[in-house]
Amino acid sequence: MTAVTETPAWIAEITMAELEKDPYPFYERLRKEAPVAFVPALGLHIASTRAACQEIGSQSDIWDGVISPAGGRTFGHPAVLNVNGPEHDELRGMVDPALQPSEVDRYVDRLVRPIAKRYVEAFENDGHADLVAQFCEPVSVRALGDLMGLQSVSSDKLREWFHKLNVSFTNAAVDENGEFANPDGFIPGDEARAEIRAVLDPLLDKWTVEPDDSALSHWLHDGMPEGQTRDREKIYPTVFVFLLGAMQEPGHAMASTIAGLWTRPDQFERVVDDPKLIRRAITESLRWTSPIWSAVARVNKVDTTVAGTFLPAGSVVMLSYGSANHDANAYDAPSDYDLDRAPVPHMAFGAGKHGCAGIYFASEVCRIGLEELFESIPNLERDETKEIDFWGWGFRGPVELHANWEV
Amino acid sequence: MTGHTVRLQTLGKVTSCRGDQSLLDAYLRDNVWLPHGCTQGTCGSCKLRVLDGEVDHGNAPAFTLTPEEREQGITLACQATPRSDLLVEPLAEVSDDGVVRHPLRDLTGSVVVLEDIARDTRRVVIELTEAMPFNAGQYAELEVPGSGVWRQYSMANPPSETHRLEFHVRRTPGGIATDGWVFASLAIGDTVDVRGPLGVFGISRPQEEPAILIAGGTGLAPMKSMVLHALAERLVPELYLYHGGRTEADLYDGDLFRALEAEHPNFHYRPCLSEQQWDGATGMVTDVVLEDFESCKGMSAYLCGPPAMVEAAGKVLKRRRMAPRLVFKEEFTDAADLAAAGAPLATAS
Numbered sequence: 001m002t003a004v005t006e007t008p009a010w011i012a013e014i015t016m017a018e019l020e021k022d023p024y025p026f027y028e029r030l031r032k033e034a035p036v037a038f039v040p041a042l043g044l045h046i047a048s049t050r051a052a053c054q055e056i057g058s059q060s061d062i063w064d065g066v067i068s069p070a071g072g073r074t075f076g077h078p079a080v081l082n083v084n085g086p087e088h089d090e091l092r093g094m095v096d097p098a099l100q101p102s103e104v105d106r107y108v109d110r111l112v113r114p115i116a117k118r119y120v121e122a123f124e125n126d127g128h129a130d131l132v133a134q135f136c137e138p139v140s141v142r143a144l145g146d147l148m149g150l151q152s153v154s155s156d157k158l159r160e161w162f163h164k165l166n167v168s169f170t171n172a173a174v175d176e177n178g179e180f181a182n183p184d185g186f187i188p189g190d191e192a193r194a195e196i197r198a199v200l201d202p203l204l205d206k207w208t209v210e211p212d213d214s215a216l217s218h219w220l221h222d223g224m225p226e227g228q229t230r231d232r233e234k235i236y237p238t239v240f241v242f243l244l245g246a247m248q249e250p251g252h253a254m255a256s257t258i259a260g261l262w263t264r265p266d267q268f269e270r271v272v273d274d275p276k277l278i279r280r281a282i283t284e285s286l287r288w289t290s291p292i293w294s295a296v297a298r299v300n301k302v303d304t305t306v307a308g309t310f311l312p313a314g315s316v317v318m319l320s321y322g323s324a325n326h327d328a329n330a331y332d333a334p335s336d337y338d339l340d341r342a343p344v345p346h347m348a349f350g351a352g353k354h355g356c357a358g359i360y361f362a363s364e365v366c367r368i369g370l371e372e373l374f375e376s377i378p379n380l381e382r383d384e385t386k387e388i389d390f391w392g393w394g395f396r397g398p399v400e401l402h403a404n405w406e407v
Numbered sequence: 408m409t410g411h412t413v414r415l416q417t418l419g420k421v422t423s424c425r426g427d428q429s430l431l432d433a434y435l436r437d438n439v440w441l442p443h444g445c446t447q448g449t450c451g452s453c454k455l456r457v458l459d460g461e462v463d464h465g466n467a468p469a470f471t472l473t474p475e476e477r478e479q480g481i482t483l484a485c486q487a488t489p490r491s492d493l494l495v496e497p498l499a500e501v502s503d504d505g506v507v508r509h510p511l512r513d514l515t516g517s518v519v520v521l522e523d524i525a526r527d528t529r530r531v532v533i534e535l536t537e538a539m540p541f542n543a544g545q546y547a548e549l550e551v552p553g554s555g556v557w558r559q560y561s562m563a564n565p566p567s568e569t570h571r572l573e574f575h576v577r578r579t580p581g582g583i584a585t586d587g588w589v590f591a592s593l594a595i596g597d598t599v600d601v602r603g604p605l606g607v608f609g610i611s612r613p614q615e616e617p618a619i620l621i622a623g624g625t626g627l628a629p630m631k632s633m634v635l636h637a638l639a640e641r642l643v644p645e646l647y648l649y650h651g652g653r654t655e656a657d658l659y660d661g662d663l664f665r666a667l668e669a670e671h672p673n674f675h676y677r678p679c680l681s682e683q684q685w686d687g688a689t690g691m692v693t694d695v696v697l698e699d700f701e702s703c704k705g706m707s708a709y710l711c712g713p714p715a716m717v718e719a720a721g722k723v724l725k726r727r728r729m730a731p732r733l734v735f736k737e738e739f740t741d742a743a744d745l746a747a748a749g750a751p752l753a754t755a756s
């Protein structure tokens with residue numbers, strides 16, 4: 001591949017481990033020097049500026065959605081991320097109805113508020129908690145789990161599944177032949193997938209004959225002729241998309257919002273005092289630490305030039321939305337969390353036909369979750385004795401988030 | 408002066424506003440309720456987005472209305488005057504919370520009671536020529552005669568009395584309305600111009616949560632109205648009134664509150680002194696609250712007085728885990744606070 005020989009050393013030498021620890025310095029240089037660059041460690045191109053991500057993400061006539069190789073290995077085909085045209089329309093037609101804002105408004109408060117209350121009640125008298133493990137992740141998975149019809153699956157199991165799928169999905173490193181550099185990295189995802197099928201198959205059997213109002217029951221029946229259900233091989237890859245990204249990301253978003261606010265104690269206090277500011281706090285956090293940092297890709301149908309880089313038809317470009325959201329051309333001091341910054345729209349939910357289907361649902365889950373947390377523990381404080389480590393390149397958020405409060 | 412037409416985008420309400428009149432004033436007089444608090448430009452709760460037309464931002468302080476907000480077409484309804492016909496939209500949600508609002512009106516009255524009730528504190532009762540319906544906790548503005556200077560004072564009488572308004576005024580050294588008028592030339596029988604009611608602070612509807620009322624100095628005024636109203640109408644299951652002063656010389660109306668306490672088992676009166684040992688509570692009123700309640704979860708609070716006390720009380724209630732959305736505040740900001748907030752100096756009235 002010609003692109004490899006032209007690659008500057010600093011790009012050629014970047015490793016997954018470095019990116020997962022802290023992708024920002026590398027990406028800052030990419031945005032300045034190589035907005036669309038071939039990265040040998042990944043075997044594909046990366047778009048890092050806001051303009052390039054915007055252009056590629058939104059021009060659906062030129063760019064098709066495509067799953068990264070590790071993502072495809074993890075989810076199988078046909079995942080909603082990886083299909084286009086009528087096949088994509090059908091899968092979006094399957095997942096979208098429950099996620100329309102007007103529909104979400106109908107159920108979301110009743111669904112999420114009791115869940116958030118329950119998880120806060122479990123630790124509110126302890127005076128300390130790891131908010132990632134005890135609040136953000138459980139609220140995130142329970143809300144979507146109940147919506148999907150997975151009441152019988154424990155929150156801990158749902159968390160275990162997304163963590164395992166995440167490991168495989170982001171096992172992106174390739175060797176010089178373009179083969180996966182670390183094949184064992186797919187074992188956790190394979191295990192999770194097998195277990196998911198073992199748990200879900202009986203549920204799908206039940207919904208086949210006894211449809212109910214759960215999202216997965218609708219996925220089986222909606223748009224199908226009387227008496228038929230959608231082939232479950234068509235459903236499972238998108239189930240895995242949900243059980244990873246959709247389960248994990250509202251949790252990342254809540255945790256990053258709290259971590260961001262803790263960098264600005266005055267703003268944290270304002271938000272706790274005035275819950276109406278929670279929406280804005282979440283929006284800024286999605287820009288500041290985008291949960292889906294660099295996980296989705298596009299492939300061009302025709303030869304294209306983006307940001308000066310020629311891309312022959314069939315080039316796979318990964319959209320690093322987490323980097324686009326730190327583009328200094330759009331945001332002043334982009335690495336600072338700032339509730340009051342000028343409201344330039346962020347790209348944390350992606351763009352174009354493959355843009356996130358769960359924007360409204362996810363935002364409402366985060367809002368209601370944080371409302372309940374700050375309402376019950378308005379004296380929440382950062383535990384200053386513990387570091388806040390962010391991790392991840394594909395998906396990114398705080399690993400743990402330790403808080404203290406007086407009881 | 409001719410009026411400009413002002414329209415509220417979502418509510419569709421139209422009013423006429425003179426070039427020398429604030430948008431808030433025009434709407435409240437027209438009995439269209441808009442969110443607001445201080446009418447002084449300090450609280451920011453009256454922000455409007457101007458969608459069409461031009462306004463003069465008046466004395467809006469830079470602290471409350473930032474240059475960026477001005478650029479985005481945001482203004483303070485209590486300070487802005489129209490320069491053309493306008494289309495506007497409040498930033499805060501104008502939701503129907505079931506509270507009956509009373510239109511703002513101009514009234515006159517005469518002083519029928521003027522008495523010293525505590526250190527540097529006077530009770531002023533004004534008999535109005537017409538009724539001024541209001542909600543417990545609201546305030547009115549009094550004009551320092553002939554000066555064009557208006558100052559805010561909270562009604563201390565219950566809203567059932569609409570003709571006789573009781574105010575508690577604390578002397579501010581060097582203050583135009585207090586040192587220069589209420590504590591100087593004001594006399595029984597004097598005519599006073601009044602406009603009101605204003606503000607959103609107070610208790611007007613039944614609530615499930617027990618309430619803690621914390622007053623500093625003449626911050627007791629709206630609390631007195633609220634206590635009388637809430638007890639008469641049984642609006643609150645349990646009511647705790649805290650009044651903070653330095654020494655006994657700062658307390659007033661204690662007999663009244665003790666009598667209410669004897670009569671109503673769900674009312675508790677707790678005066679606190681910060682600079683005098685006595686048989687009552689000693690310490691800053693906020694510290695006393697901190698000691699009295701192990702947890703304030705599920706309770707609500709009303710805080711009124713000097714801004715520093717209100718802020719300190721808010722912090723204490725947070726420590727005791729009261730939900731911030733159930734904490735209501737009225738700050739007695741004055742010209743010094745306004746100057747600190749960056750109000751244009753020459754016109755600080």
Ligand SMILES: Cc1cc2nc3c(=O)[nH]c(=O)nc-3n(C[C@H](O)[C@H](O)[C@H](O)COP(=O)(O)OP(=O)(O)OC[C@H]3O[C@@H](n4cnc5c(N)ncnc54)[C@H](O)[C@@H]3O)c2cc1C
Pocket residue numbers: 444445447546558559560561562574575576577578579580581582583584585586587606625626628629737738739740741742743744746752755
């Ligand atoms: C909603 C609300 C309700 C209120 N209710 C009550 C109440 O019930 N009872 C009560 O006693 N008070 C109340 N107040 C406060 C009251 O409105 C007056 O602010 C207060 O009485 C002082 O008025 P003044 O004219 O005497 O002083 P001002 O002339 O306003 O001066 C106040 C202080 O600021 C200083 N000052 C003036 N100009 C400047 C400047 N440019 N720079 C720096 N310092 C300056 C003065 O020297 C003085 O110390 C309320 C305030 C609000 C906002």
Ligand code: HEM
Pocket residue numbers: 057065080081082092095099144241242245246247249250253286290291292296297321347348349350351352353354355356357358359361362363
């Ligand atoms: C804060 C949390 C979330 C963030 C930041 C987020 C972000 C994203 C991003 C960046 C994409 C890729 C868009 C693109 O390719 O341009 C995406 C896709 C998607 N998201 Fe989300 N998401 C979140 C939560 C959710 C939730 C809760 C759901 C479902 C309930 C969901 C459903 C989807 C689906 C179905 C897709 C694939 C769309 C397609 O390819 O057509 N997301 N999301």
Ligand code: FES
Pocket residue numbers: 443444445446447448449450451452453454471483484485486
């Ligand atoms: S009412 Fe306008 S700033 Fe307070």
